Structures are given as C-alpha cells and as structure tokens.
Amino acid sequence: MGILAIGSIAFDKVKTPFGSREEVLGGSVTYFSLAASHFVPVSIVAVVGEDFPESEVAFLQGRGIDTSALQRKKGKTFRWEGEYEVNINIRRTLATHLNVFADFSPQVLEQHRSLECLFLGNIDPDLQQTVLRQMKRPKIVACDTMNYWIEGKPESLRRTLSLIDILIVNDEEARQIAGEINLVKAAKKILALGPKNLVIKRGEFGALMFDGDSVFSAPGFPMENVVDPTGAGDSFAGGFMGSLATAESVNEDALRRAIIYGSAIASFSICDFGPYHLGKLTSAEINNRYNEFYRLTRFDSL
Amino acid sequence: MGILAIGSIAFDKVKTPFGSREEVLGGSVTYFSLAASHFVPVSIVAVVGEDFPESEVAFLQGRGIDTSALQRKKGKTFRWEGEYEVNINIRRTLATHLNVFADFSPQVLEQHRSLECLFLGNIDPDLQQTVLRQMKRPKIVACDTMNYWIEGKPESLRRTLSLIDILIVNDEEARQIAGEINLVKAAKKILALGPKNLVIKRGEFGALMFDGDSVFSAPGFPMENVVDPTGAGDSFAGGFMGSLATAESVNEDALRRAIIYGSAIASFSICDFGPYHLGKLTSAEINNRYNEFYRLTRFDSL
Numbered sequence: 001m002g003i004l005a006i007g008s009i010a011f012d013k014v015k016t017p018f019g020s021r022e023e024v025l026g027g028s029v030t031y032f033s034l035a036a037s038h039f040v041p042v043s044i045v046a047v048v049g050e051d052f053p054e055s056e057v058a059f060l061q062g063r064g065i066d067t068s069a070l071q072r073k074k075g076k077t078f079r080w081e082g083e084y085e086v087n088i089n090i091r092r093t094l095a096t097h098l099n100v101f102a103d104f105s106p107q108v109l110e111q112h113r114s115l116e117c118l119f120l121g122n123i124d125p126d127l128q129q130t131v132l133r134q135m136k137r138p139k140i141v142a143c144d145t146m147n148y149w150i151e152g153k154p155e156s157l158r159r160t161l162s163l164i165d166i167l168i169v170n171d172e173e174a175r176q177i178a179g180e181i182n183l184v185k186a187a188k189k190i191l192a193l194g195p196k197n198l199v200i201k202r203g204e205f206g207a208l209m210f211d212g213d214s215v216f217s218a219p220g221f222p223m224e225n226v227v228d229p230t231g232a233g234d235s236f237a238g239g240f241m242g243s244l245a246t247a248e249s250v251n252e253d254a255l256r257r258a259i260i261y262g263s264a265i266a267s268f269s270i271c272d273f274g275p276y277h278l279g280k281l282t283s284a285e286i287n288n289r290y291n292e293f294y295r296l297t298r299f300d301s302l
Numbered sequence: 303m304g305i306l307a308i309g310s311i312a313f314d315k316v317k318t319p320f321g322s323r324e325e326v327l328g329g330s331v332t333y334f335s336l337a338a339s340h341f342v343p344v345s346i347v348a349v350v351g352e353d354f355p356e357s358e359v360a361f362l363q364g365r366g367i368d369t370s371a372l373q374r375k376k377g378k379t380f381r382w383e384g385e386y387e388v389n390i391n392i393r394r395t396l397a398t399h400l401n402v403f404a405d406f407s408p409q410v411l412e413q414h415r416s417l418e419c420l421f422l423g424n425i426d427p428d429l430q431q432t433v434l435r436q437m438k439r440p441k442i443v444a445c446d447t448m449n450y451w452i453e454g455k456p457e458s459l460r461r462t463l464s465l466i467d468i469l470i471v472n473d474e475e476a477r478q479i480a481g482e483i484n485l486v487k488a489a490k491k492i493l494a495l496g497p498k499n500l501v502i503k504r505g506e507f508g509a510l511m512f513d514g515d516s517v518f519s520a521p522g523f524p525m526e527n528v529v530d531p532t533g534a535g536d537s538f539a540g541g542f543m544g545s546l547a548t549a550e551s552v553n554e555d556a557l558r559r560a561i562i563y564g565s566a567i568a569s570f571s572i573c574d575f576g577p578y579h580l581g582k583l584t585s586a587e588i589n590n591r592y593n594e595f596y597r598l599t600r601f602d603s604l
C-alpha cells in the first residue's frame with residue numbers, strides 16, 4: 001500500500017552536547033517520509049519557501065519520495081531552533097519561525113486520493129480533516145498532534161480523533177489529551193474518543209501500543225552514541241506506517257512488528273545530525289536492528 | 303539455594319496521591335525478603351529497636367523468613383518519611399531517622415555462613431565487605447548501594463564492587479558510580495570494576511540488565527492503579543534473587559527469567575501501602591503476571 005503523508009519541512013538549527021548544526025534539513029514529513037520510504041512508496045504534501053534548494057528536493061526524490069504535491073510559496077521555509085541538555089533526552093525549543101508553513105493549506109492531488117495509507121502529521125486538526133475529506137476512504141489513517149492543538153483546538157482535535165484509526169503521540173501529549181496522568185487510564189479515555197490504536201512514544205524508554213485490551217511495550221534501543229534526537233519521533237512514525245503498509249492485514253502481529261521497525265529506524269535517526277543518513281540505510285541494516293530488538297527483549301515463557 | 307539478605311527494617315510515614323499511612327512496616331530487607339520468600343528460604347540480618355512489635359516479627363516468620371539473626375537494640379527502630387507527587391513516579395524524602403540502624407553491625411550467624419546466595423542491601427560498603435568476609439564463598443553475591451555511599455565512600459564502594467557478582471541499582475546511581483550519563487557507557491565502566499552483571503532499575507520504565515556484551519530490557523508493567531511505590535525496587539531485587547536462587551545454573555536465560563519475576567513482584571508491591579499484601583501473593587498470581595509480561599513484550603522474529 002502506498003502512503004500519503006502531510007507535515008512540515010523545515011530548516012533546523014540544533015545544538016547538542018556533541019556539536020551544533022545550522023540550516024539542516026528537518027521537519028516532520030522529511031523524517032517520516034525518509035523512514036517510510038524503506039518499506040513502500042511515499043507521497044508527501046508539504047510547503048517550502050523560495051529559499052528551499054532543488055538539491056534537497058532531489059535528495060527526497062532520490063529515495064523514491066513523490067514530491068509532486070510539494071508547494072513552493074513566496075517567503076522563507078519554516079525554521080526551528082532547539083538545544084539539547086547534557087542529558088540528551090531533555091530538549092528546549094529556542095525559536096520557531098513558521099514562515100510559509102503558517103498559511104499551509106494542504107491540497108491532495110487527484111493521483112493521491114486513492115492511496116490506502118494516510119499519515120496526518122502535526123498540523124491544525126481542521127486541516128487534518130480537510131485532507132481526510134479529500135481522500136477516498138483509505139484503509140489506514142494515522143495522525144499526530146501536539147500541545148498547541150490539544151490546548152488551542154480541543155473540539156476540532158476530538159473530531160479528528162473520531163475519524164482516524166491510529167493516534168501516534170508522546171506520553172505528555174497522551175496525558176494532556178486525556179487529562180489523566182496514569183498512561184493506562186489515559187489510553188482508555190483516548191481509545192474511547194475513536195482511534196482503534198494508540199501508540200505512545202516515550203523517547204529513550206521506547207513505545208507503548210494500546211490495541212483494545214491488549215498492550216504492547218517496546219524498549220528504546222540502548223544506544224552508546226546518541227548525537228541528535230531531532231526527528232526520532234517522526235522517523236519512528238514513518239517506520240511504523242511503512243512497515244504496517246506492507247502487511248497483508250492490520251492485525252496485532254503486524255502492528256507489533258511495525259512498532260519494532262519504527263523503533264529500529266528511530267534508533268538510526270539519532271546517530272547523526274540531520275536526516276541524510278536515514279536515506280542511506282540498507283534493508284540489511286534495518287533488519288539487523290530488528291533482530292537486535294528481538295534479542296534485547298527475549299525471555300522464556302513459563 | 304537459600305538466601306542471606308542484609309538490610310534495613312523501618313517504619314515508614316508515606317503520603318501518596320491516594321492517601322497516607324504512618325508507622326507502616328518498611329525497610330529494604332523487609333520488602334526484599336518477602337518478595338524472595340516466594341521462591342526459596344530467606345534468612346535476614348537486620349536491626350530493630352525496643353519499639354518493634356513481636357507481631358511484625360511473626361508476620362515475617364509466617365512467610366518462612368528466618369529471623370534468628372535479627373538484632374534488637376536499645377532505642378527506636380529506623381524511621382523514614384516520604385511523599386509522592388501527583389505524578390507518582392516522583393518522590394521526595396521528608397525525613398530519615400536512622401535510630402538503631404545508625405550503629406548497625408551485621409553479624410553472620412554460624413548457621414548462615416554456608417548459604418549460597420547473599421544479598422548485600424544498601425549499607426556502608428565497609429559493612430558489606432565485613433559481611434562477605436564472614437561467609438564461606440557463596441555462589442551468587444548481589445549488592446545495592448545509594449548516592450550517600452557513592453559520594454561518601456567511593457574507594458570502599460569500589461572494593462565492594464570488585465568482590466560481588468551482580469550490582470542492582472537505579473539509573474541515577476549507575477550514572478553516578480560511573481560518572482557517565484549514557485547508560486550503555488556507564489554499564490561498561492561499572493562492569494569493568496568487577497561485577498559480572500549489572501541490573502539497572504528504572505521504576506515505571508522497567509529494568510535493563512547488562513551481562514557481558516548482552517543487554518536485556520524488561521518493561522515496567524503498565525499499571526492502572528499505583529497506590530504506593532515504596533519498596534518496589536527492593537521487591538524487584540527480592541523477586542530477582544529469589545528466582546535466580548531456584549536456577550540450576552546462573553546463565554543468561556535464568557538471569558532474564560529472574561528479571562521478569564522481579565518485575566512481576568514489584569508490580570504487585572505498588573498496588574497498596576506497606577508490605578503486607580506481598581506476603582499474601584500466591585504462586586498462581588505471580589506466574590500469571592509473568593505470563594502477562596510475556597504477552598506484553600512478544601513480537602515475531604523476522
């Protein structure tokens with residue numbers, strides 16, 4: 001199944017204990033699509049400014065990513081600036097300049113309306129619904145969101161949640177949506193709002209998936225060299241959706257496998273600055289990491 | 303194999319979002335021995351004051367715990383007071399009155415010197431070595447420690463680490479011992495100091511075990527009702543050592559199984575105030591929880 005992904009493209013300024021970079025290609029749909037492109041064809045809907053180099057478009061296309069719905073608008077591309085503490089799991093956002101992303105109006109092209117997997121990145125939930133309405137009924141619809149929309153547009157976000165299959169958020173976002181600190185209780189409340197599955201990203205601590213009464217816990221991969229965690233969550237979502245899109249049926253086994261593939265890709269994404277090394281991964285490397293996750297978690301049944 | 307465990311017995315004053323209790327039986331060796339008693343015979347070395355009721359001794363004995371080396375000294379039993387935030391994973395210690403525990407001098411009785419498993423709870427590393435010297439060479443020696451000794455007696459702690467098989471600490475303690483934030487790097491440094499295995503407790507996020515080049519990651523059990531996390535780490539250690547003491551050989555499979563049993567017992571220990579419900583657990587409940595951990599973590603190999 002092919003994936004249509006909506007989200008941001010940005011240039012990031014990043015400082016971590018291991019160095020700093022400016023004007024690095026970033027944004028949610030960048031990491032998502034590069035991760036997913038290792039599994040299935042991906043088309044993106046996004047917007048960049050006049051300053052966005054053709055070489056970056058060519059980089060995405062080189063991974064087979066369909067950029068035909070990439071809009072180029074007057075003005076500058078989205079800029080984000082962040083800094084990580086010595087404990088690299090703690091991040092501070094220093095600046096956000098939405099630029100052309102502020103007026104992003106995602107348009108689904110005719111040739112993308114029949115795609116079977118849709119990923120609604122973290123944008124205004126009104127826009128998420130607009131995109132969904134432009135699609136023929138896709139088989140899998142997943143979405144992300146953030147505190148800005150949870151606080152600012154709770155009613156619209158609830159409408160989005162009632163229309164999707166899988167919500168992929170981090171632990172703080174899950175708690176905030178549900179108004180509940182305990183994650184198991186929060187998950188029950190969120191599943192009651194519509195999604196069939198809830199995937200909770202926990203950074204270095206891995207991911208939890210709630211699927212009806214079943215819960216799946218995947219660890220973060222114990223990494224010796226974490227250079228830049230930027231984009232890890234989006235890479236996770238891309239690997240997850242990419243793997244799921246290859247499944248014959250979206251059952252529990254396929255969902256769990258997808259969580260591990262998402263975790264595997266995320267573990268690679270944090271090894272260096274920017275998204276370029278994500279493009280160079282081989283299937284063998286990804287499958288080796290999957291197997292390492294298997295060895296990391298195995299124990300005998302009784 | 304029988305276990306000899308050294309540690310504290312206390313009365314706790316605890317406040318959590320779900321209530322508060324005063325003069326609740328607590329202390330590291332209390333939780334440890336109750337957890338381990340579900341697997342093998344346990345003997346404890348500890349000290350209490352004149353105020354310690356016979357009924358509490360009888361409670362431990364009722365679980366088959368050998369209290370023949372329990373010292374009763376002039377003065378009051380150790381008191382600890384703590385408070386948990388609304389996010390119940392965050393704890394503040396409000397008061398520590400060591401009382402008779404301040405001058406604790408653990409004496410190993412003749413009948414305990416040949417026990418094959420030794421757990422050196424969190425006491426002065428000099429005393430840990432004193433205890434170890436009183437034993438005939440046991441097959442498994444595990445130990446715990448805390449920031450107070452890591453900062454205050456680093457040289458003595460290193461000597462203890464050079465003599466033991468398994469170090470069981472939490473993530474902050476592991477980082478502090480190694481002087482290294484990254485847990486994988488910290489683990490390598492700690493294993494270079496002597497222990498064959500390092501078990502890192504991460505509270506709600508489970509546990510990591512480093513065993514040579516192999517790493518095992520166990521999740522925390524996703525709990526809907528956490529009432530009081532006091533004693534969870536000691537219960538984990540008790541379940542871990544108890545399970546390990548039943549193994550025919552201390553190999554990787556046995557160590558991983560022990561981590562899951564420790565996690566299972568810890569998940570029960572946080573469901574209520576105090577240690578009394580730990581005593582009432584049945585084998586069937588513990589094995590059911592083990593199986594739930596199995597279902598929580600299963601995914602297909604490639």
